[in-house]
Structure formats: structure tokens, C-alpha cells
Amino acid sequence: MQRIIDFVLELDKLKGVTRKTRPLGLERYENSAEHSWQIALLAASLAPYAEESIDVSHVVAMLLVHDIGEIDTGDTMVYTEGGWEERKAAELAAVTRIFGILPESQGAPFLALWQEFEGAETAEARFAHVADRAMPVLLNLASGGQSWRENGISHERVVRRIAPPIKAGCPALWGYLEGRLAEAREKGWFGAE
Amino acid sequence: MQRIIDFVLELDKLKGVTRKTRPLGLERYENSAEHSWQIALLAASLAPYAEESIDVSHVVAMLLVHDIGEIDTGDTMVYTEGGWEERKAAELAAVTRIFGILPESQGAPFLALWQEFEGAETAEARFAHVADRAMPVLLNLASGGQSWRENGISHERVVRRIAPPIKAGCPALWGYLEGRLAEAREKGWFGAE
Numbered sequence: 001m002q003r004i005i006d007f008v009l010e011l012d013k014l015k016g017v018t019r020k021t022r023p024l025g026l027e028r029y030e031n032s033a034e035h036s037w038q039i040a041l042l043a044a045s046l047a048p049y050a051e052e053s054i055d056v057s058h059v060v061a062m063l064l065v066h067d068i069g070e071i072d073t074g075d076t077m078v079y080t081e082g083g084w085e086e087r088k089a090a091e092l093a094a095v096t097r098i099f100g101i102l103p104e105s106q107g108a109p110f111l112a113l114w115q116e117f118e119g120a121e122t123a124e125a126r127f128a129h130v131a132d133r134a135m136p137v138l139l140n141l142a143s144g145g146q147s148w149r150e151n152g153i154s155h156e157r158v159v160r161r162i163a164p165p166i167k168a169g170c171p172a173l174w175g176y177l178e179g180r181l182a183e184a185r186e187k188g189w190f191g192a193e
Numbered sequence: 194m195q196r197i198i199d200f201v202l203e204l205d206k207l208k209g210v211t212r213k214t215r216p217l218g219l220e221r222y223e224n225s226a227e228h229s230w231q232i233a234l235l236a237a238s239l240a241p242y243a244e245e246s247i248d249v250s251h252v253v254a255m256l257l258v259h260d261i262g263e264i265d266t267g268d269t270m271v272y273t274e275g276g277w278e279e280r281k282a283a284e285l286a287a288v289t290r291i292f293g294i295l296p297e298s299q300g301a302p303f304l305a306l307w308q309e310f311e312g313a314e315t316a317e318a319r320f321a322h323v324a325d326r327a328m329p330v331l332l333n334l335a336s337g338g339q340s341w342r343e344n345g346i347s348h349e350r351v352v353r354r355i356a357p358p359i360k361a362g363c364p365a366l367w368g369y370l371e372g373r374l375a376e377a378r379e380k381g382w383f384g385a386e
Binding site: 001002004005007008009011012013014015016023024025026028030031033034036037038040041042044045046048049057058060061064065102105106110135138139142172173175176 | 201227335
């Protein structure tokens with residue numbers, strides 16, 4: 001029992017890992033814990049539009065653990081280019097440590113979920129990536145491009161990073177986003193390339 | 194698709210609903226979105242100790258939606274006495290509005306999950322309540338009783354509110370907590386009755 005308690009208290013640190021997006025109407029930045037909650041519900045809501053047949057509860061489980069490595073490494077914006085291999089190795093070391101707080105029989109399934117998400121080779125992992133990539137875009141579309149402007153992210157870079165996974169896992173969502181992103185470009189909500 | 198987007202942006206407001214507990218080491222108060230994420234993982238980790246046979250993914254789904262009504266009503270501390278019936282009616286009105294943003298076929302299952310949690314009559318709902326009640330206690334045990342002291346909550350009141358549901362759903366956890374709560378009383382981490 002003590003190891004489970006230690007694990008869940010270690011998870012508390014994800015509430016202090018900040019991202020580049022601000023919750024709508026709030027001054028502070030979003031943290032990776034509340035982001036994980038929101039994308040789990042986005043995935044559950046979007047499930048009827050999944051391109052492949054998926055087990056939505058498995059997608060939800062993956063999304064709840066996918067950012068836990070950031071407890072040691074911090075968040076890296078998806079538009080950052082280069083250095084991904086080193087960051088992913090550091091995140092793997094982090095989740096190995098954190099899930100290792102639990103007894104093996106409980107830690108191993110969490111680590112397997114994290115690795116499945118990273119591998120992006122199952123239908124569930126691909127759909128989980130759709131929710132993870134789409135959410136900051138939806139928040140930016142609702143905030144006049146807050147994190148795109150603050151970080152100088154261009155329309156081209158957003159499309160390059162998010163179109164392939166979203167098209168693959170949820171083409172209907174891409175159909176929606178493509179037009180909204182073009183409108184946002186017209187409105188000047190992006191940084192320069 | 195627009196209704197799903199509107200729903201998930203409405204959910205963003207739960208990030209601004211604050212609770213009485215502070216994340217460990219942070220000055221700010223915890224919000225109900227990150228709390229929902231944490232207790233979903235607490236439930237998943239504690240599942241081997243559940244008193245009854247449970248479908249853990251169903252417990253997780255309930256926990257992800259159980260606080261959504263607070264978007265309209267705000268959080269009420271579990272130790273508040275009296276007025277629960279009115280608050281629960283207000284929360285039901287809130288979730289009816291919020292899940293009603295979605296098409297009926299998607300909103301109805303979310304509303305059913307919320308109602309199942311509130312009813313606390315299934316094994317999964319009982320276990321979901323264990324995680325919801327235990328988490329602020331675990332945070333208080335790790336912070337020297339931060340929210341108990343700030344709000345004048347006594348040992349007796351904590352035990353009265355949390356012992357019955359935790360004993361019912363997860364006796365092993367109650368066995369652990371009972372001793373820790375007695376130690377905390379010795380240390381003066383509670384308010385006066």
C-alpha cells in the first residue's frame with residue numbers, strides 16, 4: 001500500500017509542469033495534469049469519428065499516463081524541432097523511475113501504456129495522438145492563437161506537425177481543422193515562419 | 194464535430210475551479226481538472242485492493258466526469274455539512290447543460306456515468322468514491338494537514354466523512370489510513386472540533 005501512496009504523491013508533481021498554452025480566460029499556463037484530463041475526455045468524445053475501430057478506454061488509459069515522464073524532463077512544445085531522440089530517452093528513464101515506485105505487477109502495465117503511446121503503432125495509440133495534438137490547436141483557435149503568437153509558431157509549422165497524425169487517426173477532425181486553421185492565418189493568429 | 198469542440202472547450206473551465214488543497218510544494222490551490230486526473234490514476238493503482246470485483250476502466254471514466262458540474266457550481270469541500278441536496282440538484286442541472294452540448298448519443302453516456310457516481314450503488318461507483326475521498330487525505334498527510342488546518346477540520350470530522358466509503362470500497366486502504374490519521378492527530382495537523 002505504501003508504494004501506491006508514494007506513486008500517487010509523486011504524480012502530484014505533474015500539476016507543476018507547465019505547458020505553453022493558457023487555459024481560456026486564465027492568466028496562468030496550463031499544466032500537464034489538467035491537459036491529460038482534458039484530452040482523455042476529448043478522445044472519448046471524438047471516438048465515433050475514429051478512422052479505425054478502437055477500444056476507447058484503452059485510449060483514455062494511455063492519455064492519462066503519456067505525459068508522466070515530464071515530471072523529470074518538463075514539457076517540450078510539439079513544434080520544437082530537433083533533439084527529440086534525447087528527450088524521449090530522458091522521458092523513458094523518467095517513467096521507468098516513476099512507474100518503478102509501484103510493485104512490478106502494477107508498474108509494468110503503466111509502462112506498457114506509455115510505450116504504446118510513444119510507439120504510435122496501434123490504432124489506439126494513433127487515436128491518442130490525435131487528441132494530444134488537436135487540443136492545443138483547439139485552445140489556440142479559441143484564444144486568437146495565444147501560444148502560436150507568444151512562441152512565433154507559423155501556420156506551416158502547425159500544419160506540418162499536426163496534419164499527418166490527425167489525418168491518419170481522425171480524418172473528420174482534420175477536415176474541420178484545416179478550414180479553421182486557414183481562417184486563423186487570415187486573421188494573423190500565427191507567428192512568421 | 195462543432196458540438197464536440199464546443200463541449201471540450203466548455204470543459205476547459207474546470208481548470209479554473211479551485212479546491213481547498215494545494216498541490217505539494219506549490220502556492221496555488223489545486224483545481225478540479227487536475228484532481229480528476231490524479232484520482233483516475235489512484236483508482237487504477239489501487240484496483241488490486243478493491244473489495245468487490247470492478248471494471249477499472251469504468252471507474253476511471255466515472256472519475257473523469259464526476260466533477261464537471263462544478264463548472265457552474267464551484268467546488269464544495271467534502272467536510273461541509275448541510276445543504277448537500279441543493280448543491281447536488283444544482284450540479285445535476287449543470288451537467289445536464291454541459292453534456293447537452295454534445296449530440297444526445299454522446300452526451301447521454303456521460304450523464305449516465307455522472308449519475309452512477311452520484312448514486313454510489315454499483316461496485317464501480319463505490320470504488321470511485323474511495324479514490325475521490327482518499328486523495329485529499331493523502332495530500333494532507335503529506336503536507337502536515339494544510340487544508341485541515343486552513344479550514345479548521347477536525348480529526349473526528351475527517352473520519353466521519355471518509356471512513357464509511359473507504360471501508361466499504363477498499364478496506365486495505367482504510368487500514369492504512371486509520372493509523373496515519375491517528376499519527377496526524379498526535380502531531381496537531383487538524384483543526385479543533
